[in-house]
Structures are given as C-alpha cells and as structure tokens.
Amino acid sequence: MRHSILPFFSRCLLPIAIAVACLASPASAQPAGAQGDDFLYRVARNDTLISLAEKYTTGAQNWQALQTLNNVADPRQLPIGLLLRIPFHMIPLLPGDATVAHVSGEAWLDQRPLKPGDSVAEGGSIRTGGNGFVTLNLRDGSAITIPSNASVAIQRLRVFKNAPLTDTILSVDNGSLESNVAPEKKGVGRFEVRTPVSITGVRGTRLRVHASTDGARSEVLEGAVQLDTEGKDSARLTNNQGAAIDSSGRLLGVSTLLPAPRLPAIDPADHSGSLSFPAVSGASSYLVRIAADPAGQQPLSSQITRTPVATYGRSASESYLMVRAIDEAGIGGHDAIISIPAGRVLVSSDGTPVRSGYAGTIQLTNY
Template sequence: MSRRSEGVRAGARLALAACGVAALCAVAVTRVWAGPAGTEGEDFIYLVERGDTLIGLADRYMTRLDGWRMLQQLNRVGDPYRLQPGTRLRIPLKYIAEQAGSARAVAVHGDVRADGAPLRAGTQLAEAARIETGVDGLVTIELSDRSRLTLPPSSAVQVRRLRAFAKTGLTDSMLEVGRGGAEAQVAPGGTGVGRFEMRTPMMVTGVRGTRYRVAADDAGNRSEVLQGIVGVAGITGAGKVGKAGAAARVGAGYGVSASGGGKLAAPVPLPPPPQLGALPQPVLGATAPLQWQPVAGASGYRVVVSRDAEQTEWLSTQRVAGQQATLADLPEGVLYVGVSAIGAQRLTGPASVQRFVVRLTPPAPFMLRPGKDSSQYGQQVGFAWAHVDGGVRAYEYEVAGDSDFRDAAVQPLRSEQTEAGRELALGRWWWRVRSLDAAGQPGPWSESVPFTVEPPPPQPSLADDGGDTLRIRWPAAGAAAAAGYRVQLADEARFTHPLVDAHTETNEVALPRPGSGFYYVRVAREGKGGGKAAVSEAAFSAPQRIEVVQYLRDGTGQPVASAGGMIRRGQ
C-alpha cells in the first residue's frame, strides 16, 4: 500500500469516528484528504502521512524549526518522531508564514464588475476585491492552486482574504457571499487544502474536501456538498461564528440550510441527478431543446451550460419547473450541459452532465422566396436564396407540412445553385435551407418559413358581341370561387393605374366598353376577407392583351354585320 493511500484510509477511519451522522459519513469518508485538510477555526488541520515527524512538519509549515515543541504540546504527542498516520494534527494559523496570494478572472460573460468597474477575462484580482454579477452575469475566478469559484447571475462576493502559505503555496482564502451564490472547486490537482472558507450572512462553510456550493437569498442560506467534506457553522446576529450546537460536518451528497440567528438545520440528502435525454450530435444552430426524466420530490431544476466538463466556466444558467429547457445563444465548439434537481429546503443536487458539439458554420443563406406567410399560386413552387461566400460548396433545402419538419414531404435536396423548384400539393407548407462546406458538412438550418400553395389564378378570356359592354369570363373554381374575384382593366401591362378595378362573385364580369385601342385584363381570386386589400399582386393571372374596336351601328344601336362579320367603324 502506498504512503498516500494508507494515509487516506487512516484519515477516513478518523473522520468516521468523529462524525455524528452515520449515513453522512458512509458517503463522505472516501473523499477525505491525507496531508493538508483545511482549517477548523484558527487552526490548520493536517492529516498525518506515513513518515511524517513533528520536526519535518514544523519545517514545512511554520516560521521556525523549534515550533515542533509547541505542536507537540498542543496536540499531546508523546513521540515527535513517531506519528500515527491519519492523526489530525493542529497547526495554529498564526504560526504559519504567509505571502500575498493571487486570483484572476478566467471566464466572464455578461455584466460582471470588480470594485464597480467592468471585469474582463484575464484581469488579476486583489485581496478585498468586491465582485458583482448582473442579471445576465457569470464569472469564474481561479486561484494560484487552480481552485475555481463560479458566481451565477445576481451575486455579490467580497474577497476577505487572498493569501498563500509561504513554504508550500497552499492557498488561504476567505470569501463573503452577500447575495446570490457561489460554487467552488477547491485544489483540483490533489495538493490538499490550506484554508478556503465561504461565508454567507448566516453561515460559514470551510472546506475539508474539493467541491461545494453556497447560496444566500430570501429563502435563507444554504450549503451543498458535491465532493469531500465541509465544516459548516452558523453565524449569530452579532456576526460571530456559533458555538457548540451551531456547527456540522457535511459530506458529499448532503446539504444544510441556516435560518435567522445562524441556526443550522440537520443535513439532508441532496436530490439525485436526473437522467438526460440525448442531444443531437452535432447541434446545428445556436439553440437546442433538452429533456430529462423527472426526479421524485423535485420542485424544479437548474440547467447550466459550460465550456468544461467540470462545469466551472459557465456560459448560461437557468431554472425551470418542468423536465425540459431550451439551450439558447450557444457558441460554436465543444460544450457541456448539466442538469440538477432542486429538492427539500431549495437544496440543489449534483448534475448529470452531457457533452455536445455546436456547429454554426457555414452560415445559413438568406432566404429570398417563398417569403414568410406568402401565397404561391400554382403547384410548381420556386425556391430561391442568397449566395454564401467563404468556401460554401452547395446547399440543401427541405420542405415539410409542419414547422418541426417531422412530416417532411421533400427530404433535404442538394443544389449547387441558389434556386430550385418543386411541385407541391395545395395547402400550408414550411421550408428551410442550409449551406454545405467544401467537405460536404452542413451548417445550421435557416429559420422555418411558412407559405401556402394556392390554386393557379383563373385565366380570363374576352367575349365581345360588339355591344356597349365587354364581357370577361374565366373558368369557375367551385368552392375556391366562393369569396369572389377581382378584375382589373388597364391600358398598360403593369396595371399602375387600372381603368377598372371591380369585384364580382361570379366567374364573369361586364365592363363598360372603352375607346378603341389595346388594353390588358387580369383576374384574381379574393381571399377569405374579400375586397381589394385581400389580393396580392402574385394572386393575379398574367396580363391578357386585348384589342377593343368600335363598330358601325344601326338605328337601334346594334352592330352592323356583313358576311365577313361585324363592320368596324372606318372600314
């Protein structure tokens, strides 16, 4: 057995004996550190390893060699050369030489300020710094031993102490969470813990392990242990740490809350992590839906998206009541999503974490036609989109009868051009398009654009009996004609200023006979609302060019006919 592993086992046995909650210890003992193990009050705690001596420990941590004598008396050690592995050795912090520590912001998103000034990633933080996050703010702070502190939105933390043991580099840090919360991952490299404490208005939590959270809000103060063991003490109304009965040792998988006056509730188990549904790989686009199985007794869930698997560099966080959430504003690259259940006393459990990849390039083309909520007249529908620069080799477009594209009538079709055509049935449709890079890999889809395929416009024909009116007819379309028709007559093909703009509920109309010349006529079916406002330009038939002539008339006003037909005036 190695020196390190035997020390861990011995420390675990000692922690088990010292703990008053058997179930708690059963979870926690496998995480106890050998060697540096945090602090209790004003003492640094060291768990003795095989081969340790008081003289060696005094040389390693204290300001003078003869400090071993004080350690011998304080810890009631009989033989300074024979220390039992796993023994908890107290070293007063006041006898440990210290130097200034360091911290820097390694990840910043949204509104984050340090001492009132905007905080940027890479900025060094000094002792006494005050860090605040806005409603969209997220920040991760890293100490010299790679310990990390992550602050969610609407939080405020005051750095009370930022130092390091001069001879070992172990950090000595104290932080005060005045509002919101904080999540700490302490000494991830396995070097052990010097002092790392986070205080809220009602409790102080000191690390014996590696990862935990604290929160301070209107519902009270809470501490949740994810790895290792922490010591939690209540803080009285006078701002002092409580005495006997106001402290607890809390192990991994448990949480504790404090009420007014610093009274601690008994530690309770944290809710288990939910089982997550699989995200598509890759996620094509900046949003993705996520679902999970319900956790018994959960009042809600916390969803965190991060850049790292340990979830110390947050990109977003949200709380939801149900078993689904939309991940939004996702950047390109490898990301991680973690979902935790919120249980009794608003304590949040460990997270189920899933890795996923987001792909945002090449970007989707700009869609040209059909436009959103437009009507296409005739079953041959043309699709068009803008060209995308930057190594795009081709495009794919898709058409479906629903906005989620579960009922895809036309599977993704590839085109090297920026337009295509398809024949579709009458009805409501959605379409979307995406770009393919030089390797044929797709980028995200464009938005889903709805459109409607309508029957083709009726084609008008002229019935001229030579009388005072022109009769325009077109084929009836059954139920489609119930809303009526719009008929226009103009002296130019663009119909900029129609001479006649008429409504009829039948498939023909009689128009006053204009003067001789060439004219244009077109017809459109009216929408359900009826009237001129219900008809778009696309609904009209192609302009039909007609010639209007004047005929000779007899005394009754009827056209004069000959063997060759009606006689034009002037013949």
C-alpha cells in the same frame, strides 16, 4: 427524509458555520484544511514535530509550542494519523492572487469591468449582473465559479511561503458560490467561504453554498464538511448530502441530494432549442445552465424552470447543457451535462455570436 420550506434564492442573515472535515487516510501525510485559526495536518510515517515546524512555521524552534498545543507526549514519535494543529500566526505567508479564467455577461471588479486574464488580489470585490458569470483559478488549481446576481469580496488571498498551499477567505454578500477546491488532491491550507449566514471551511471538496432571507443551503458533491448553526445544531455532511437552515439558525434536516436528471442526447438535426426529460422524483424545480466547457466552469447563461423542459441555443462551436434538480428545501442535486452540437449562428463583425435572451444565439436556420 425531506423537508418542506420555500427555495432560497436571495440574501440571508443567519449565522452558521461549516467547518473543515478531514478525509485523508490515516497513513497519508496531507495538509487537511483549517479549523478556526489553526491549519490542520494529518501526520504520516517519519514525520516529527521538528520537521513539521521547519516546513510550515517560521522555524524549527516552534516544535515545543506545537507539542504543547497538541498534547504530544514524545515529539520524535508522532502517532500516524494524528491531526496536528498549527496556528496560522506561526505560518509565514506571502501575497497571493487569483486569475480570471472566464467571464460571461456583466461582471465587475471594484466597479471596473472584468475580463479573462485579469488578476484579482486580496481586498478586491467581484459583482456579477443578471447575466454575468465569473470563474477564478487559484494557484493550487482550485476553481471558484460566481454565478449571476452575486457579490463576492476577496477578504484573504495568500500563499504559504514554504509549501504549495493557499490561505483563502471569500465573503459572499449575496448570491451563490460554487467551488472545486484543491482538485489535484494534494491538500489545502485554508479555504473558507463566509456569508452573512455561514462560514464554510473546505478540504478537497466540491461544495455549493447559497443564502437567502429565509435561511441557507449547503450541498456537498464530494468530500465532507462539519455544519454548525447559530441554533447550536450540528451535522456532518458527506458526499451526496445537503442541508437547510432557517433564518433563526435552526437545522431543518440533512437530506440526500437528488440524482442527476436523465437527459437524452440532442439530435444535431433538431433546431427546436427545447429538450424534454423525465421528471426527477422529489424535484420542485430545475436549474438549466449553458456552459462553454463540459466541467461547467465557463457558464454562459442560467435559468430556473418548474417543468422538466430545458431550453437552449446553439453556438458556432460545441457547448454544453447542464440541468440540476432542486428539492422543496431549495437544495440542488447532482448535475447532468450533455453536449449541444454546434450550429449556424448569426455573428457580429468581430466573429463573436450575437446573443438574444436566455437561449443565447440567433440561429440562421430559423430564417
């Protein structure tokens, strides 16, 4: 069942918590994210408290503390599939960093313009302008895309000393953040996105979080999260689900994400810069984004349209058109992505395309 509230596009002040959901099969060992101040690990065959204490904590002697915390009867015979809690204060950590993989438009790190290849450390703050986009890569392969008009602080950015895991906490003061966490499916230590409205704990999840003065939205494309609100409501969101919460912390409901729009291929001979597509049932608007890569992690421009028509410009090389349907609650659906053939465009003296407005480049065929 869908709900009817205004879309959310600005800062919100509602406290919600989206806690980690653990999806590993009971038979496979897997670092399973975090819950509160505890790292979670799902036990596999041959695991013992001593071996796990030695690998993840400051020493094997911590097995007794883990036994007490987890109510384990026999430390030598751990139940396969047990979700073991390991306090973060017992885990040795080292300073980490993120690498700027993509910058488009105006973006700053602590008032300094960002550029690809820059390193971002704990304590840094990233801000994007009206046409700015940034993508960060973490050491575990996680990708974080910060769209335009957003402000994100790197509250915590560390790595486990004895395991290839990260401990990351990001604070979104306003705007949006899109994440693809631990894409190689090897598990995650801790990955949290905090806003004035939410705490989102993730495990191997493709998740979007948005905030506004009217409430908050969460969209789960892959994986699962546990959603808890200030109004004492809770819901477990899994693949293909989204939820909206109002400014008082009341859960307005859980809905199925809208499907990806059906986009026709762009004719290389068509230089109109406009593409019509069938309307998506239940959509009230559409997000149209241009990206330099098919994964959408190198966005170049973005706009919201009320009608099923996407406008685009061509670059000197192949680019990609992404369209996302948005429902009445402001919950975004799945993305449709198609190729935009390269075109003959006006370039500057250094060879980069000259951009003009949302459509991006100036087509030489127009003149």
